[in-house]
Amino acid sequence: MASSVETFFRPNIGCVKDLAESSDLISIPSKYSYFNTQNQEDGMDEVVAELVQIPTIDFSILNSTFPDQRSKVIQDIGKACQDWGFFMVINHGVPESLMERMLAMCRDFFDQTEEEKLECAGKHVLAPIRFGTSFNSSVDKVFFWRDFLKVLVHPQFHSPSSPAGFSEISMEYCEKTRQVARELLKAISESLGLEENCIDKTMELESCFQILISNLYPPCPQPDLAMGMPPHSDHGLLTLLIQNQNGGLQLNHNGKWVNVHASPNTFLVNTGDHLEILSNGKYKSVLHRAVVNNKVTRISLAVTHGPCLDKVVAPVAELVDSENNPALYHGMKYKEYLEFQQSNQLNGKSHLDRIRI
Numbered sequence: 001m002a003s004s005v006e007t008f009f010r011p012n013i014g015c016v017k018d019l020a021e022s023s024d025l026i027s028i029p030s031k032y033s034y035f036n037t038q039n040q041e042d043g044m045d046e047v048v049a050e051l052v053q054i055p056t057i058d059f060s061i062l063n064s065t066f067p068d069q070r071s072k073v074i075q076d077i078g079k080a081c082q083d084w085g086f087f088m089v090i091n092h093g094v095p096e097s098l099m100e101r102m103l104a105m106c107r108d109f110f111d112q113t114e115e116e117k118l119e120c121a122g123k124h125v126l127a128p129i130r131f132g133t134s135f136n137s138s139v140d141k142v143f144f145w146r147d148f149l150k151v152l153v154h155p156q157f158h159s160p161s162s163p164a165g166f167s168e169i170s171m172e173y174c175e176k177t178r179q180v181a182r183e184l185l186k187a188i189s190e191s192l193g194l195e196e197n198c199i200d201k202t203m204e205l206e207s208c209f210q211i212l213i214s215n216l217y218p219p220c221p222q223p224d225l226a227m228g229m230p231p232h233s234d235h236g237l238l239t240l241l242i243q244n245q246n247g248g249l250q251l252n253h254n255g256k257w258v259n260v261h262a263s264p265n266t267f268l269v270n271t272g273d274h275l276e277i278l279s280n281g282k283y284k285s286v287l288h289r290a291v292v293n294n295k296v297t298r299i300s301l302a303v304t305h306g307p308c309l310d311k312v313v314a315p316v317a318e319l320v321d322s323e324n325n326p327a328l329y330h331g332m333k334y335k336e337y338l339e340f341q342q343s344n345q346l347n348g349k350s351h352l353d354r355i356r357i
C-alpha cells in the first residue's frame with residue numbers, strides 16, 4: 001500500500017473506466033474526439049460490412065505423424081501470414097478454463113480502486129508493470145477510450161501483487177502461450193523455406209521477450225467519435241489475443257477495415273513488425289485497431305512474443321540476396337525499437353519506416 005505522502009504526489013491517471021462510470025456522462029470530453037480530427041481523412045475508414053472469414057489453423061495438426069498433413073498446415077500458416085497477417089488458432093491445447101480465469105483476473109484487476117491500480121503506474125515504457133490509460137498519455141494528442149495493464153512476463157516474470165491469484169494464473173497462462181507461439185514460429189520458419197528452428201535460434205527465443213497487455217474498453221456514450229486503439233502494428237514477432245466478447249477488433253485487409261470475430265476457445269494470432277523484418281518483408285505486420293461500443297465493457301488480452309531484448313534484428317541471411325532480394329530493413333536492437341515505438345504516438349506502421357532501406 002502506498003503511503004499517503006506518495007499518494008498525494010502521484011498524478012491522477014484519469015482512467016477512462018471511472019469517467020465512463022460517472023452517471024451523468026452523455027457525451028465524451030473533447031480530448032477523446034478521435035473521428036473529429038484529421039484521422040477520418042486518412043482514406044482508410046471504410047469498414048467491410050459483411051462478416052469476413054479469417055483463416056483458421058488447426059494447431060494440433062502440427063503434431064501430426066502424417067507428414068502430408070503437417071506440410072499442408074505449414075503451407076496454410078504461411079499463406080495466412082502472407083495474405084492476412086492474421087489467423088485464428090483452434091485446438092491449441094491451452095485449457096479453456098485457464099483462458100477464462102485469466103480474463104476474469106484482468107477484469108478483477110481493472111475493478112480495483114484507482115488507488116490500488118496506481119500501485120502499478122510505472123512511468124518508463126519498459127517498466128515491468130504499468131497501468132495507464134490511452135496509449136501514452138504524455139504524448140497522445142487525442143486520448144483513446146482505453147485503460148491498460150502491461151506486464152513484462154519473460155524472461156523475467158513480473159506480476160501486480162493484487163488481485164490475489166493474478167501471479168499464479170498469469171504465470172501459467174504466459175508459459176502456455178509462449179509454447180504455442182514458439183511452435184507457430186517453427187511452422188512459420190518452415191513456411192519461409194528455413195530450417196524449423198531457424199527463427200527460434202536466430203531470435204534467441206529461449207529468452208523471448210514476452211509482454212502481457214490487457215486492454216479495457218468501457219461503454220462509450222459516443223462510440224462513433226471515440227477510438228479504443230488507433231491503427232497500429234505490434235512490435236514483436238507474434239501476438240496471441242483473447243477477448244471477453246466479439247466486436248471491437250478490426251484488421252486492415254487490402255486497405256479496408258474488417259471486423260474480426262473469433263470462435264470460443266481460440267487464439268487470434270497476428271504478425272508483428274519483427275516478423276516482417278526477419279522475413280525481409282515477405283510476411284508483413286498487420287495493421288489493426290479497436291473500436292468501442294456504447295453497451296458493454298470489452299476486455300482483450302494480448303500477449304506479445306518478441307526476440308530476445310538485446311538481439312539486433314535484421315532480415316535473415318537466407319532470405320536476402322543482393323541481386324534479387326536485397327535487404328529491405330536495417331538491423332536494429334529490439335530493445336531500441338520497442339522503446340521508440342512505445343514512447344511515441346501510435347501511428348500506423350510509421351516506426352518501421354525508420355529502419356526501411
Ligand SMILES: O=C(O)CCC(=O)C(=O)O
Binds near residue numbers: 215229288290300302
Ligand atoms: O483490443 C484489441 O482487440 C486490440 C488490442 C491490441 O491491438 C494490442 O493490445 O496491441
Ligand SMILES: [Fe+2]
Binds near residue numbers: 232233234288302
Ligand atoms: Fe495490437
